Amino acid sequence: MSRAVILVSLMAAMLVMPTAACQRQDTVQVKQHSRDGLLGITDTNPNNPMSRTYRHYPDDLRVMREAIVRRFPQVQDTRISLNGTMARVRLFVPAEMTAEERDRLRQEAAGVLAYEAPRYEAEVDVTTK
Numbered sequence: 001m002s003r004a005v006i007l008v009s010l011m012a013a014m015l016v017m018p019t020a021a022c023q024r025q026d027t028v029q030v031k032q033h034s035r036d037g038l039l040g041i042t043d044t045n046p047n048n049p050m051s052r053t054y055r056h057y058p059d060d061l062r063v064m065r066e067a068i069v070r071r072f073p074q075v076q077d078t079r080i081s082l083n084g085t086m087a088r089v090r091l092f093v094p095a096e097m098t099a100e101e102r103d104r105l106r107q108e109a110a111g112v113l114a115y116e117a118p119r120y121e122a123e124v125d126v127t128t129k
Contacts (some may be wrong), residue, residue, distance in 0.1 A: 057082055060100075060117055064089070067116040068109060076129055087120035089113060092129040102126040 055063070061080055064087065068078050077092040090108060093102060106126045113122040 027034045033118060060087075060120070063112055063116055067112050073110050074111060081119065085120055087113065087117065087122045089122055089124045091124065093126055095128040097128065102128075 009068075051084075058095065060082065064080050065078055068075055068089075072091070074093055074097070075091045076094065079090040081088045089109065091105065093105065097105075104123045109121050109126075110124045113120070113124070
């Protein structure tokens, strides 16, 4: 009787072994890193100096000021302060601008700054000088 049990156990093991090896192999999605010479490290860390989006605070301030000057010639003076991801922007305009014009300028300036410096949340204030 023990011989029959051993034989049946071996036969069952032989039937199970081929099915255990047949697993789905296509469940893992492999993503390729960019060919930057650093094995994709510039894609993972936006503050890495090799990244396309890396800039220092003075560079960010320069880009924001140039965007305001280029797009809005009626702005007489600009004050920008950066704190983390928050950019507080104060635009000084002539006193003869109406409230509607100042509000439109505030909205457009926020849009321009969001495009030029997307990593900052711009809080724009328009003040008459």
